[in-house]
Amino acid sequence: MRFGHFDDERREYVIDRPDTPLPWINYLGTEAYFGIISNTAGGYSFYRDARLRRLTRYRYNNAPFDFGGRYLYLRDPGTGEFWSPTWQPTQPELDEYECRHGMSYTQIASSYRNIRARVSYFVPLGETLEVWRLRLTNERAEAAELSVFSSVEFCLWDAQDDATNFQRNFSTGQVEVVDGVIYHKTEYRERRDHFAYFACSEPLAGFDTARESFLGPYRSWDRPIAVERGSSSDSVAHGWQPHGSHHVRIALQPGETREIGFVLGYWENPRDAKFDPPGSQTINKHMVRPVIARWLRQDTVDEGFRALREHWDNLLGGLQVSTPDGETDRMVNIWNAYQNMVTFNMSRSTSFYESGIGRGMGFRDSNQDLLGFVHMIPERAKERILDIAATQLATGGAYHQYQPLTKRGNNDIGSGFNDDPLWLILGVAAYLKETGDTSILEALVPYDNDPGTEQPLYDHLQRSLRYTLDRLGPHGLPLIGRADWNDCLNLNCFSETPGEPFQTTENATGGVAESVFIAGQFVLAARELAGIAALVGRPGQEYLDAAEKMSGTIAEHGWDGAWFRRAYDFHGNVVGSASNDEGQIFIEPQGMCVMGGVGVEDGTAATALASVRERLATPHGIILQQPAYSSYRVELGEISSYPPGYKENAGIFCHTNPWLMIAEAIVGNGDAAFDYYKRINPAAREAISEVHRCEPYVYAQMIAGRDAPTHGEAKNSWLTGTAAWNYAAITQWILGIRPELTGLRVAPVIPADWPGFTAVRRFRGATYRIEVRRGDERSLTVDGVAVSPDAVLPLAQAGTDVEVILTVS
Ligand code: BGC
Ligand code: IFM
Numbered sequence: 001m002r003f004g005h006f007d008d009e010r011r012e013y014v015i016d017r018p019d020t021p022l023p024w025i026n027y028l029g030t031e032a033y034f035g036i037i038s039n040t041a042g043g044y045s046f047y048r049d050a051r052l053r054r055l056t057r058y059r060y061n062n063a064p065f066d067f068g069g070r071y072l073y074l075r076d077p078g079t080g081e082f083w084s085p086t087w088q089p090t091q092p093e094l095d096e097y098e099c100r101h102g103m104s105y106t107q108i109a110s111s112y113r114n115i116r117a118r119v120s121y122f123v124p125l126g127e128t129l130e131v132w133r134l135r136l137t138n139e140r141a142e143a144a145e146l147s148v149f150s151s152v153e154f155c156l157w158d159a160q161d162d163a164t165n166f167q168r169n170f171s172t173g174q175v176e177v178v179d180g181v182i183y184h185k186t187e188y189r190e191r192r193d194h195f196a197y198f199a200c201s202e203p204l205a206g207f208d209t210a211r212e213s214f215l216g217p218y219r220s221w222d223r224p225i226a227v228e229r230g231s232s233s234d235s236v237a238h239g240w241q242p243h244g245s246h247h248v249r250i251a252l253q254p255g256e257t258r259e260i261g262f263v264l265g266y267w268e269n270p271r272d273a274k275f276d277p278p279g280s281q282t283i284n285k286h287m288v289r290p291v292i293a294r295w296l297r298q299d300t301v302d303e304g305f306r307a308l309r310e311h312w313d314n315l316l317g318g319l320q321v322s323t324p325d326g327e328t329d330r331m332v333n334i335w336n337a338y339q340n341m342v343t344f345n346m347s348r349s350t351s352f353y354e355s356g357i358g359r360g361m362g363f364r365d366s367n368q369d370l371l372g373f374v375h376m377i378p379e380r381a382k383e384r385i386l387d388i389a390a391t392q393l394a395t396g397g398a399y400h401q402y403q404p405l406t407k408r409g410n411n412d413i414g415s416g417f418n419d420d421p422l423w424l425i426l427g428v429a430a431y432l433k434e435t436g437d438t439s440i441l442e443a444l445v446p447y448d449n450d451p452g453t454e455q456p457l458y459d460h461l462q463r464s465l466r467y468t469l470d471r472l473g474p475h476g477l478p479l480i481g482r483a484d485w486n487d488c489l490n491l492n493c494f495s496e497t498p499g500e501p502f503q504t505t506e507n508a509t510g511g512v513a514e515s516v517f518i519a520g521q522f523v524l525a526a527r528e529l530a531g532i533a534a535l536v537g538r539p540g541q542e543y544l545d546a547a548e549k550m551s552g553t554i555a556e557h558g559w560d561g562a563w564f565r566r567a568y569d570f571h572g573n574v575v576g577s578a579s580n581d582e583g584q585i586f587i588e589p590q591g592m593c594v595m596g597g598v599g600v601e602d603g604t605a606a607t608a609l610a611s612v613r614e615r616l617a618t619p620h621g622i623i624l625q626q627p628a629y630s631s632y633r634v635e636l637g638e639i640s641s642y643p644p645g646y647k648e649n650a651g652i653f654c655h656t657n658p659w660l661m662i663a664e665a666i667v668g669n670g671d672a673a674f675d676y677y678k679r680i681n682p683a684a685r686e687a688i689s690e691v692h693r694c695e696p697y698v699y700a701q702m703i704a705g706r707d708a709p710t711h712g713e714a715k716n717s718w719l720t721g722t723a724a725w726n727y728a729a730i731t732q733w734i735l736g737i738r739p740e741l742t743g744l745r746v747a748p749v750i751p752a753d754w755p756g757f758t759a760v761r762r763f764r765g766a767t768y769r770i771e772v773r774r775g776d777e778r779s780l781t782v783d784g785v786a787v788s789p790d791a792v793l794p795l796a797q798a799g800t801d802v803e804v805i806l807t808v809s
Helices: 188-192 211-215 225-229 285-296 298-316 326-346 363-373 378-390 420-435 438-442 457-469 505-510 516-535 541-558 587-595 604-615 637-641 654-666 670-680 682-692 722-734
Strands: 004-007 012-015 025-028 033-038 045-047 054-056 071-076 081-083 096-102 105-112 115-122 129-138 144-157 175-178 181-184 194-200 206-210 242-252 257-268 319-322 399-402 409-415 700-703 714-717 737-740 743-746 756-763 766-774 779-782 785-787 801-808
Touching (some): 025 326, 033 129, 045 257, 054 257, 071 115, 071 129, 115 298, 129 298, 144 257, 175 206, 181 206, 181 285, 194 242, 194 285, 211 242, 242 257, 257 298, 298 326, 319 326, 326 363, 326 682, 363 378, 363 399, 363 420, 363 722, 378 420, 378 438, 378 457, 420 457, 420 516, 420 737, 438 457, 457 516, 457 541, 516 541, 541 587, 604 654, 654 722, 670 722, 682 700, 682 714, 722 737, 737 756, 743 756
Parallel strands (some): 766 801
Antiparallel strands (some): 004 012, 012 096, 045 054, 054 144, 071 081, 071 144, 096 105, 129 257, 175 181, 181 194, 194 257, 206 242, 319 756, 700 714, 737 743, 756 766, 779 801
16 A cells, blocks of 8 residues: 655655654754655654754654644634644644655645645754744735644753753743844753754744744644634744744735745854853844844745755765666665665654654664765765774774764773774775775774874774774684674673673673674675775785685584574574574675675675575564564663564564675675565665555665564664665665776666666766677677776776676576
8 A cells, every 4th residue: 555656756755644653754954954754744853963953853752753843824814713734733634735845945835714734844954943934825805814823842952851851941932023033042041052943934923922922832843722712912922932933924915825935044153253141142144134034034045945855966976877677776876875865864863753852873883874875966975984993992992883963982882893994994995996085994983083093094994894803702702892783682691690781891891702793794894995005016925915814703603504593602502503493594794794705706695695594584674583583682782672573583674684685695696686676675665665664765674574563564664784684785786886996887687587777877077878788698888999898998188988788697
């Protein structure tokens, strides 16, 4: 069952009924001011940091869970009837409804009692504000008088504190209303010099800034007293809950259309500006007034919207493909690339599954996210790499997370995840392959943000490898530490004390559990570093030797006979082996070892992939491990805390699926690679939206596995490494348009029934127009000149167009 459709022409997903199985959301903002918005206008906004600079309030784990939003109400004074044109919060029986989620904007349109409404929401480039534009058309035979009410609930900035510290916060709220603009200035007195504002383009009939006055006692947003009554009370909040609501009266002739603009924004005084001194209660309205005036004007809004479209044309223009599969095209050309940019901006902080008050940026996650956006904004990828590397520890180890505002590592969820450092090598390799900018290797970067410890980035990469080699376990495999990619595989749990389920960082450090996954990742990273060394004329043989040796150790202690083992636990017991009763085969080492090239030549890779097909593949994607753990096991930790079929305990952890697509492509099996891609491609799952339940236009972190009663149900959409990895798998390995250190390679491994495809790829300043077709013999021509079909394409001059024709048999 579908709840909408794709409009590829306009790059929109069109939702045609408001009651989607879950709120289906979109993101507003591309640089500093961001918001999430659902298909019924739920969601919230923040400036840079979803925890510390939250503009509007969100109540956690609410029902419905998008509740609290950018709400509007229309009221017909003739009948007293009122309704929300975005359906929520009054849930009217709309005659028509349509939500269009596009690239950083959302439009919700509806019709009720012959009043047509469309609300457009977006954040203009370069601004720290959001525009709401309401367009109303009277489709009645007679004139219509209407009241329009807006509504936002302000958050008192620190969202964590806002949600918990009521004894204080019920007394701190302050607002000011001047010339119809509502200023939310709580906290302004305390040094921070920031405030929010909410303005309307029309003369006001009234306003409310105290939530209680707007809603009325014992009422909620479905029937605010001000709306029901048809008049605001010009309330000014003193403490309690600062709120923003404008009341506008308009009259529309039959057929007449009018637009009303609203601007909700954030203002922070520039450091060197002459501003009212800290502690003063007078906010710098004079600085923000011209900004507000501009964005209330329709021509500015039209222009801002056009600029936003151009911005996305340019970003998405980096790669456009035309394949025989429409669902592949719409993900590659539009939604997957878009999701990659969202994960770049949000990391794992803000969605309806990530609260915005929890996690910082992940060392591991951010390095992987690079794979999906480096071709769109290489400069910002570079900045990101240098930020991440600056949090690395002098041992080569890593904090697991760092804070986006301070850019410093934190120990919030511990450290000692021993895969972390290796991801830095893979992230830097991706940057170098895309850009060829080897100067990044010379950039001086501190350890642990400690001035005076700066070393070239190359040194960081060397220490990353060293970190693994310095920490080998009893079988010569890398120690897992607290966990590896699989956060929940906590194998150093030697405490059997009831009530103490998890290991601590301390005992993880002393633990001897080993990871075959990290071993595979090490082989991959060491080979990448050897390639980088060769590119810049440094010695790299030792990395190749180390990779070779680790491959041998995997063959000896990591191979189970038909697949790669997963690990050895603290007691030396094997994990992920046929000899286990549960958890016999795990997906991660199969993907990572084959990506590292382990077993590709001797055929063990193909055997492992056949085992995956046989034991882990389901129609909804590939399961993380089988059989699921049926009970909690202290020696395995959090993985076994999940009921069977969910998350790391035998869920379809989508992040890992593209590793298998890549592995299948590496062994030349295009049919299997693409088949796996289709199973989790959200666009290809659109028709089963009642099962999948999450948005059909973005990947989810997880789909319930076959052991779960809800097999096929997705969760945790949007902010997941699944986005970057699927993009890499389909574009670089299946379509085979693959940046390498020396240039672009075109090496597709496509399904047997595809006649070919075309693509346009921007690469190092040139535009490659690529056509892949079928023929009797493999051949490659570049601008009409035949070259070896296995060659990397010769580097073209920036600004030029290159025509590439690859014939595959
Ligand atoms: C989740 C993991 C997540 C981890 C982060 C766990 O509860 O299952 O998916 O990575 O928390 O700390
Ligand atoms: O690898 C992790 C990731 O860093 C955060 N989400 C869960 C994954 C698997 O545990």
